[in-house]
Amino acid sequence: MKVFLSGYGKMGRMLEELALERGWEVVGHADITCPEAYETAPGADVCLDFSGVGALQPLLGYLHRTKTALVSGTTGLTEPDLDALQELGRELPVIWTANYSTGIAVFRRMLHDYAGVLAGWDKEIVEIHHNQKADAPSGTAKLLLQELDPEGAATVLHGREGLCGKRKPEEIGVFSLRGGTVAGEHTVYFFGEDETLQITHRAASRRIFAAGALRAAQAICGRGPGFYTLDELLFEI
Structure with a gap:
């Protein structure tokens, strides 16, 4: 090749x-x-x-x-x-694609296949990367967001501050943390009544x-x- x-x-x-x-x-x-x-x-x-x-x-x-x-x-x-x-x-x-990890590909497939079952749950995304990363949110976070909201109907928030009011059902928070040498970590949270599901992928290196x-x-x-x-x-x- x-x-x-x-x-x-x-x-x-x-x-x-x-x-x-x-x-x-x-x-x-x-x-x-x-x-x-x-x-x-x-x-x-x-x-x-x-x-x-x-x-x-x-x-x-x-x-x-x-x-x-x-x-x-x-x-x-x-x-x-x-x-x-x-x-x-x-x-x-x-x-x-923003991420060629096999684990992330399976992660996306899981969201594609099962996120609809949790349609009434609150959803948030948190991504963490090293302190040299120039863009936010990460491309991978955007890919995960597409699986959660394929029609682009959600109100996407990148921060909450002050008296912002109670969380609206159509909101999806996407938050970026930066520090150290983290190669990449992505977590999708599903918050239901009296139960929480989170799916996390961690990359140990590039x-x-x-x-x-x-x-x-x-x-x-x-x-x-x-x-x-x-x-x-x-x-x-």
């Missing part, structure tokens, strides 16, 4: 390490600090993208030029950015996200054009 790395920070270097351990060939890398590298980089079987929002346009140029499949985990993308990736899926195999991205890369190669979901690749739905 030949891979090209878009983004060469901590995550990019870990992807490179794991890819080389598997015997894959890393044909090159580019980053927002050297966008001109996208213009001359060779094609590959798959591009692993964990860059930043500012790298999207040169990345799209690279992908259109080389016809390379895309596995992207870049967070902080806007709706127009995601629309551009959806459009790219008309031409190439593409997957984007390695799980890199390993998951490589699994997705292996699964997407050889597929036709499309904007794939991680569920389609992992659960074959």
